[in-house]
Amino acid sequence: MNPQETSTIQAKRDPTELRVLAFDVFGTVVDWFGSVRSEVARRNLGVDADAFAGDWRAGYQPAMAAVTRGDVGWTLIDDLHRMILDDLLSQYQIEMSEPDRYSLNRIWHLLDPWPDSAAGLRALHPNYILCTLSNGNLGLLTDLVRHGDLTFDCLLSAEVFRKYKPDPDTYLGVASTFDVSPSQVMLVAAHHNDLAAARDCGLMTAYIERPQEYGPQAIKDVSPKPDNDFHARDLLNLEGQLSRVRA
Missing domain, CATH: 1.10.150.240 (Putative phosphatase; domain 2)
Known part of the structure; x- marks a missing residue:
């Protein structure tokens, strides 16, 4: 397995107990x-x-x-x-x-999804509850989901909690919404600061490489950080890693 695709599972967070995947949207799911x-x-x-x-x-x-x-x-x-x-x-x-x-x-x-996003969400959907956890408002997120044919079970956003990420109430609000423990929720995002705030609340975290988030002239450093539970090149790759955990 490519080192950048290797999950670094922390003992206190068991990926076999994972129930909910909460997705950052801007930059992670859409370009x-x-x-x-x-x-x-x-x-x-x-x-x-x-x-x-x-x-x-x-x-x-x-x-x-x-x-x-x-x-x-x-x-x-x-x-x-x-x-x-x-x-x-x-x-x-x-x-x-x-x-x-x-x-x-x-x-x-009307932001276009990354090429892997729609297929990746469809692949993940049979095994997990999929929701957004975005600072975007609900009307905006609804339009993005329809525009990009994106599969989500629920739209959660800063508008729901009346707090913007990285306020802890946003991350913990996901667990509360679905009546699960924070450790059964994983934030999926292309931003390490967002992921760090989620980990501080007890969530699992998956980093998604989006090297061209700021355009082809401003390539991001997408090097793995050991604190994340998973590091994937895209959403389909994340599903591949999770399928090995479920096997």
Whole structure:
């Protein structure tokens, strides 16, 4: 077995007891950069589409942090994305009508899945409850699932818990929703900080390699970290590893 595909199971978390797989969505299941970049380029805004897409996403964490700190009241990701977009259009000195701003912001509802995502979820589904655990709001996630033909049993999000990841209530909320122990839930994500926060709450963790999350010009380091229970190149590869555990 390739070392990057080897599971490093910690004794306190037994993968044979796993019941629920909770998926981060942006970057893990769907390709936000490629989708946003393509839409920006299609609109001929006269800007570097790669840079604009990256700048839009770069405003995501600071905007959520402002909500978490209480600087602003509870705000859905749709509205945060729009606030960031309005600021970017001003910074880039782009004039855009209200209908065009609205439709451009809706690209976050139409992000394309990674090539393995739909098939990987279908392969995992017979043996596990599959849910999202995303900071995206429910309307956005519903559109993404329909757009990408993605198989989930339940959509859980920051909107449900009124807290953004990495708040512990989001991770523990998955276990509570399905009446299982945290150790019977595994977060599947392409972001080590998300996975670390889940582990702190007692969840198992699986890292998914998405080296081109930020585009082909900004390849991510996807080296394994020993704290994760599984490390997989994609969702189909994760199912292959889990099938060996179940055998």
